[in-house]
């Protein structure tokens with residue numbers, strides 16, 4: 186019997202695939218049988234990701250997602266070369282930590298462009314009738330900072346909150362084609378980026394951050410496993426949701 190979590194025969198775009206959570210999502214999707222279209226900025230690191238994928242038929246597309254005007258063409262190129270899509274996972278993201286008094290419109294614009302508008306544009310073009318198979322799924326990586334107040338993250342949290350709000354509407358609009366749209370909100374995940382950030386914190390701040398997670402800090406695989414679920418038939422009746430994957434942080 187085929188597992189409901191299988192991604193066999195599916196073609197899935199993964200953004201942010203050159204590192205951290207996106208890279209692990211690409212790897213995990215490939216292990217579940219998907220053909221993965223990896224998008225990121227750094228060609229060399231995308232090639233490293235490709236080298237870690239199971240199976241064949243995968244591809245890498247080096248693209249700066251802040252250039253939202255080119256996303257329609259990028260999606261069209263991928264579909265022309267690899268066929269219609271069954272999944273889209275948006276993990277590309279940037280963070281800028283600063284108190285509200287230091288954040289400028291430029292900061293908001295840059296963060297929104299990558300974290301939010303590129304995901305909206307990808308969802309718009311990828312789910313077009315000619316590009317996306319009935320029954321496909323979209324997963325947007327948000328953050329628990331969209332629902333809790335972590336100081337210094339006003340711009341970032343707004344960019345992620347917008348994903349959660351829009352995903353609900355996209356889910357309602359696309360349900361008639363049996364396309365599902367969900368978010369995952371991770372807590373602190375030990376990606377290379379986060380390990381650097383933790384290393385720069387004072388011992389006291391780092392200890393406080395770690396102690397906030399009843400199950401300890403997360404691993405990229407914790408998010409990737411949730412993504413596999415939301416991209417697979419196992420979640421066929423789940424849409425418009427924000428799945429919090431945070432080791433119990435937000436239940437306290």
Ligand SMILES: NC(=O)c1ccc[n+]([C@@H]2O[C@H](COP(=O)([O-])OP(=O)(O)OC[C@H]3O[C@@H](n4cnc5c(N)ncnc54)[C@H](O)[C@@H]3O)[C@@H](O)[C@H]2O)c1
Nearest residue numbers: 201203204205206249250251276277278328371373374376
């Ligand atoms: N690590 C965490 O604790 C954590 C927690 C909550 C949410 N997230 C979210 O998870 C996602 C992945 O984060 P990560 O920790 O793996 O960070 P990361 O920096 O390792 O990965 C981010 C990825 O986004 C890509 N990216 C950034 N700007 C881009 C652009 N303009 N065009 C194309 N690609 C671009 C990078 O190349 C990289 O591959 C992000 O959206 C982040 O906001 C992370």
